Amino acid sequence: MGRKLHITGIEVTQFTWVLEAIAKDDYYNGFNLVYTPGERQEMSGHILQVRTSAGITGTFIGGSKGDYAQMEMYAEYLVGRNPLERELIHNDLKRALRKLDRTSVGLVDIALWDIAGRLYDAPIWELLGGYRERIPAYASTYHGDENGGLGSPEEFADFAVTCRDMGYRAFKIHGWSHAPIAREVRNVLAVREAVGKEMDLMLDPACEYETFADALRVGRACDEARYFWYEDPFKDSGLSHFAQKRLREMIDTPILMGEHIRSLEPKVDMIVAGATDYVRVNPTLDMGITGAMKVAHAAEGFGLDVEFHAPGPAQRHCLAAVRNANYYELGLVHPKAPESAPPVYTDYSDALDAIDADGSVPVPDGPGLGVEIDWDYVRAHQTGSRILAGR
Numbered sequence: 001m002g003r004k005l006h007i008t009g010i011e012v013t014q015f016t017w018v019l020e021a022i023a024k025d026d027y028y029n030g031f032n033l034v035y036t037p038g039e040r041q042e043m044s045g046h047i048l049q050v051r052t053s054a055g056i057t058g059t060f061i062g063g064s065k066g067d068y069a070q071m072e073m074y075a076e077y078l079v080g081r082n083p084l085e086r087e088l089i090h091n092d093l094k095r096a097l098r099k100l101d102r103t104s105v106g107l108v109d110i111a112l113w114d115i116a117g118r119l120y121d122a123p124i125w126e127l128l129g130g131y132r133e134r135i136p137a138y139a140s141t142y143h144g145d146e147n148g149g150l151g152s153p154e155e156f157a158d159f160a161v162t163c164r165d166m167g168y169r170a171f172k173i174h175g176w177s178h179a180p181i182a183r184e185v186r187n188v189l190a191v192r193e194a195v196g197k198e199m200d201l202m203l204d205p206a207c208e209y210e211t212f213a214d215a216l217r218v219g220r221a222c223d224e225a226r227y228f229w230y231e232d233p234f235k236d237s238g239l240s241h242f243a244q245k246r247l248r249e250m251i252d253t254p255i256l257m258g259e260h261i262r263s264l265e266p267k268v269d270m271i272v273a274g275a276t277d278y279v280r281v282n283p284t285l286d287m288g289i290t291g292a293m294k295v296a297h298a299a300e301g302f303g304l305d306v307e308f309h310a311p312g313p314a315q316r317h318c319l320a321a322v323r324n325a326n327y328y329e330l331g332l333v334h335p336k337a338p339e340s341a342p343p344v345y346t347d348y349s350d351a352l353d354a355i356d357a358d359g360s361v362p363v364p365d366g367p368g369l370g371v372e373i374d375w376d377y378v379r380a381h382q383t384g385s386r387i388l389a390g391r
């Protein structure tokens with residue numbers, strides 16, 4: 001007989017924090033946050049709490065306003081469910097939200113895993129099946145700016161050397177918004193020239209390049225400089241399997257795709273189409289730890305590696321339980337700007353200095369997600385709180 005408990009309530013708390021020396025960049029009217037001395041950017045965050053009849057509350061920090069609007073559509077369904085029946089909840093919500101992107105489900109699922117870990121008094125990685133306790137990280141930069149931070153190939157190269165000297169074994173460039181493509185090419189080559197042969201380098205234009213031809217031009221520079229991967233290059237926004245397959249045929253550098261298609265079946269279809277080398281997944285965006293582990297194991301079945309998108313406790317737990325993965329994405333980082341995450345944990349960080357001398361991050365070892373929320377900070381910066389269902 002399984003354990004009998006049920007979800008009693010869903011609550012969302014909103015809070016603010018400030019990123020100093022960061023502002024929305026001009027070109028797109030603010031879709032990229034970049035280093036801008038003298039400016040400050042007010043950010044808003046969310047904490048999801050899922051309460052249970054066992055007195056255990058699962059939490060997740062993150063998600064967008066849109067996610068919580070989506071969650072309101074099914075919060076009543078969750079109340080009364082057994083939080084340990086994650087697979088049933090996953091499948092019910094997969095069907096119920098079939099016309100939507102389902103990104104909100106990831107937030108709920110991670111909180112349910114947190115509940116399970118607290119109930120069994122074990123970290124999530126142990127419940128998933130441990131494979132490693134430390135994960136090599138790459139320094140993942142803010143987008144390039146025009147303000148003297150990451151403003152030139154020379155500045156990117158200097159920062160890569162700094163990261164290498166700190167112990168990072170890998171460095172990922174997020175290039176500029178709407179840059180001349182020649183500067184993107186120079187950046188790829190200059191960073192390799194500066195760090196030497198040993199460091200793994202990745203490039204993520206985040207779909208900024210206008211054309212396939214530009215993607216190809218920069219991809220050939222990645223070949224020349226022996227990049228580890230090339231990710232989401234141009235404005236198909238990472239959606240065209242056909243273009244990705246053509247690009248793979250024309251360059252040697254492995255490509256990493258899948259950040260912008262959601263969940264298991266579309267990612268498997270992408271693999272079958274021959275449209276990627278590494279498979280992108282994110283527990284927050286791809287239906288939680290449950291959804292991300294399905295993708296990780298599907299990739300394993302094809303003999304491919306899965307690369308987890310973005311930092312966070314859930315990503316660390318998944319990576320600790322997966323063989324076929326290479327790196328943890330630590331960021332966004334910058335030589336002059338503060339870390340991009342809110343200061344809401346007492347015992348956990350994704351700042352530039354969160355690595356050990358060997359360039360790795362640890363996996364939280366406490367029950368569930370294994371992180372402590374700094375509720376004093378949250379309460380002092382709280383802007384709202386809502387019960388979505390139950391109490």
Ligand SMILES: [Mg+2]
Binds near residue numbers: 204206231232259
């Ligand atoms: Mg990316």
